[in-house]
Amino acid sequence: MTVHPVLRGLVPALALIVLAVAAPDDARAAAKKQSVKVGFIGPLTGGVSANGLGGRNSAELAVMERNENPDSKFLYEYVALDDECKPNIGVQVATKMAADRKVIGAVTHYCSAVALGTVDIYHRFGMPVIVWGAVQPDITYGNDYPEIMRICGTMINQNEEAAKFMRSQGYKKFAILHDTTDYGKSHKDFFIKYLTENGGEVLGVFGVTSEQQDFTAELTRIKALNPEVIYFGGLTPLGVRIRSQMDKLGINAQFEGVSGIKSDSFIEGLGKELAEGCLSFVEATPVEKLPDGQAFLKSYAAHNFAQGPEAYGPFAYAAMTQILSSIEKVGPDRKKVTAALNAVKDDNTLVGKVVYDDHGQNIVPIITKYVVQDGVWTIWEDSEYASGKRSLKK
Amino acid sequence: MELFLQFCINGLMLGMMYALVAVGFTLFFGVLDVIVFSHGDTVMLASFTGLGMYRLLEFFHPGLGAGWVVFWVLAAAVAVVAVLGMLTARFIIMPLRGAPALNTLLATMMFGTALREAVRLFFPDGSNPKPFPRLLPDWSAQFGTLNLRFDNLVLFLTGALIIVLVHLLITRTKLGMAVRASAQDAEAAQLMGVNFRLIVLVTFALGSAAAAFAGVMNGLYYNEINFNLGLMLGAIGFSAAVIGGLGNIYGAICGGFIFAFLQTAGVAAMPFASAYKDVFAFGVVIVMMALRPTGLIAEQSSRRV
Numbered sequence: 001m002t003v004h005p006v007l008r009g010l011v012p013a014l015a016l017i018v019l020a021v022a023a024p025d026d027a028r029a030a031a032k033k034q035s036v037k038v039g040f041i042g043p044l045t046g047g048v049s050a051n052g053l054g055g056r057n058s059a060e061l062a063v064m065e066r067n068e069n070p071d072s073k074f075l076y077e078y079v080a081l082d083d084e085c086k087p088n089i090g091v092q093v094a095t096k097m098a099a100d101r102k103v104i105g106a107v108t109h110y111c112s113a114v115a116l117g118t119v120d121i122y123h124r125f126g127m128p129v130i131v132w133g134a135v136q137p138d139i140t141y142g143n144d145y146p147e148i149m150r151i152c153g154t155m156i157n158q159n160e161e162a163a164k165f166m167r168s169q170g171y172k173k174f175a176i177l178h179d180t181t182d183y184g185k186s187h188k189d190f191f192i193k194y195l196t197e198n199g200g201e202v203l204g205v206f207g208v209t210s211e212q213q214d215f216t217a218e219l220t221r222i223k224a225l226n227p228e229v230i231y232f233g234g235l236t237p238l239g240v241r242i243r244s245q246m247d248k249l250g251i252n253a254q255f256e257g258v259s260g261i262k263s264d265s266f267i268e269g270l271g272k273e274l275a276e277g278c279l280s281f282v283e284a285t286p287v288e289k290l291p292d293g294q295a296f297l298k299s300y301a302a303h304n305f306a307q308g309p310e311a312y313g314p315f316a317y318a319a320m321t322q323i324l325s326s327i328e329k330v331g332p333d334r335k336k337v338t339a340a341l342n343a344v345k346d347d348n349t350l351v352g353k354v355v356y357d358d359h360g361q362n363i364v365p366i367i368t369k370y371v372v373q374d375g376v377w378t379i380w381e382d383s384e385y386a387s388g389k390r391s392l393k394k
Numbered sequence: 395m396e397l398f399l400q401f402c403i404n405g406l407m408l409g410m411m412y413a414l415v416a417v418g419f420t421l422f423f424g425v426l427d428v429i430v431f432s433h434g435d436t437v438m439l440a441s442f443t444g445l446g447m448y449r450l451l452e453f454f455h456p457g458l459g460a461g462w463v464v465f466w467v468l469a470a471a472v473a474v475v476a477v478l479g480m481l482t483a484r485f486i487i488m489p490l491r492g493a494p495a496l497n498t499l500l501a502t503m504m505f506g507t508a509l510r511e512a513v514r515l516f517f518p519d520g521s522n523p524k525p526f527p528r529l530l531p532d533w534s535a536q537f538g539t540l541n542l543r544f545d546n547l548v549l550f551l552t553g554a555l556i557i558v559l560v561h562l563l564i565t566r567t568k569l570g571m572a573v574r575a576s577a578q579d580a581e582a583a584q585l586m587g588v589n590f591r592l593i594v595l596v597t598f599a600l601g602s603a604a605a606a607f608a609g610v611m612n613g614l615y616y617n618e619i620n621f622n623l624g625l626m627l628g629a630i631g632f633s634a635a636v637i638g639g640l641g642n643i644y645g646a647i648c649g650g651f652i653f654a655f656l657q658t659a660g661v662a663a664m665p666f667a668s669a670y671k672d673v674f675a676f677g678v679v680i681v682m683m684a685l686r687p688t689g690l691i692a693e694q695s696s697r698r699v
Contacts, residue, residue: 211622296441
């Protein structure tokens with residue numbers, strides 16, 4: 001076979017080019033670690049964005065710390081997307097992230113309605129995720145997907161504790177308001193279940209749409225029912241409007257919210273006076289009280305984030321840490337990481353011991369009760385309400 | 395009885411807000427035969443302008459009396475939104491006069507979206523709900539379960555006053571006569587020496603000013619505003635104008651109160667299904683439109699002949 005002289009000359013030239021490109025690459029690879037992407041999805045804009053930004057920062061902190069550690073095997077690249085707390089947007093960004101094969105795992109969703117809509121996507125793409133803030137039970141219990149894990153508790157625990165606590169404070173008559181998303185409806189269902197089991201009485205149940213502005217009609221009816229407590233199952237923006245309009249109508253009942261209103265923007269939106277005495281229940285231990293909490297807060301402050309970690313930040317941090325540790329252990333492979341996460345038992349994390357059951361649900365729940373005192377969400381046991389100095393509305 | 399009265403008060407407050415928005419829709423339709431879908435977002439912009447003005451005052455004149463604060467907040471909202479209304483008319487609606495009505499509708503709808511997104515992106519932290527300051531005294535009187543609030547009364551009376559003023563302006567002044575003449579027959583009016591362009595601009599300023607008041611009222615009444623509030627208010631204001639009979643001011647006012655009544659009645663009558671109050675209210679609107687396609691008070695039918 002004869003080779004054309006021009007081509008013959010080309011071969012060594014090509015070889016040289018290949019070498020020229022490859023050689024520095026090899027040299028770089030030795031100095032630089034392989035880059036691996038990990039993701040975060042949460043509401044970064046909109047009414048609950050304070051929580052979303054806290055989660056984003058906390059998860060990013062876990063990635064930063066890992067990258068600062070010289071012993072880590074990979075260089076982690078952090079991708080954060082905004083689901084706006086809207087299921088349709090959530091589905092889009094989840095697909096975008098899952099379709100990017102370089103993203104090995106992600107910490108996803110604060111809003112239950114969004115998480116419920118996206119679990120199928122993660123399963124289809126085989127991407128392991130740990131839910132960091134959405135508490136609707138079906139997210140883990142409504143499917144058998146090994147890819148879906150959840151580090152925070154479910155609203156079942158939260159409402160059981162809330163119902164028992166309210167009864168122990170001597171309240172008997174409740175009016176229930178809830179938003180008509182899966183999140184609000186499930187809160188209502190579980191609260192009513194545990195309330196009636198514990199001898200409470202539900203005077204009326206009112207569903208409201210999640211964009212509603214005016215609640216005077218519902219609240220007027222509630223006022224006529226004369227309840228001791230108005231329970232609201234929903235998120236901060238509606239919570240602010242309802243509490244504010246209760247005042248406008250002169251309703252003097254105790255306001256009880258769920259974990260969805262436990263954010264600083266709730267107090268900011270209402271002002272100190274109206275927020276005073278509002279209750280919320282969260283399936284988390286406050287970060288200051290966690291064994292490693294002080295170290296976390298210190299590191300968080302040292303990394304100069306513009307917003308605070310908020311209630312669920314530590315969950316996002318712990319979840320991201322678990323994903324990173326699994327990647328370190330089994331390498332950047334979605335299937336292997338899923339298996340490694342499923343096998344997690346008695347992992348000591350920032351948020352305490354984590355044990356995933358066969359649905360990927362962390363079954364070590366801790367519920368903390370909060371009351372607003374002087375414009376700050378205060379742990380019930382530390383508040384002047386518990387010590388008897390102040391009292392809730394009767 | 396007290397319960398009924400409380401429902402009435404809630405409904406009247408809502409109705410006044412809707413009526414103020416509907417008046418704009420109906421004025422624009424009357425003069426130019428166009429539906430300006432950005433009108434709801436104009437209301438939202440007024441709320442945010444008011445809030446912005448409040449923050450400026452707080453910064454530059456921290457000790458200013460509450461009365462003056464309300465005055466400046468309102469003045470800023472009215473001025474900004476009236477000018478915006480005129481610009482909308484001049485640069486979006488007038489150039490499209492010869493085009494099919496659908497074009498105007500789409501153009502204004504897109505303009506509304508642009509306004510909404512602009513506030514969301516450029517107002518500091520604009521995508522979150524903003525607390526609106528409580529500027530009116532919060533005196534209230536309690537009768538059993540009935541709660542009467544002084545600020546509600548002030549808002550309601552001012553709203554009513556504005557509607558009466560708009561009405562007087564349209565029916566009793568030379569300017570109003572020119573507006574009515576242009577509405578009836580633009581060409582004939584022009585032949586009689588009416589400056590049609592000027593009349594259109596005045597009408598848009600007027601309608602937008604009413605919306606500005608609705609926006610500030612919305613803020614003062616709920617003490618919370620968000621970039622999205624114009625969407626629903628626009629849909630409701632438009633429906634109110636349609637059930638009243640597009641082009642007729644009384645119709646728009648009636649329509650506004652009817653819609654508020656429907657929403658309130660939806661909750662009062664069906665407490666078990668309060669989440670469906672909008673479904674109920676809009677459903678009734680569809681039925682009313684089927685029964686009276688021209689609206690409750692039809693525009694002069696001779697106009698079209």
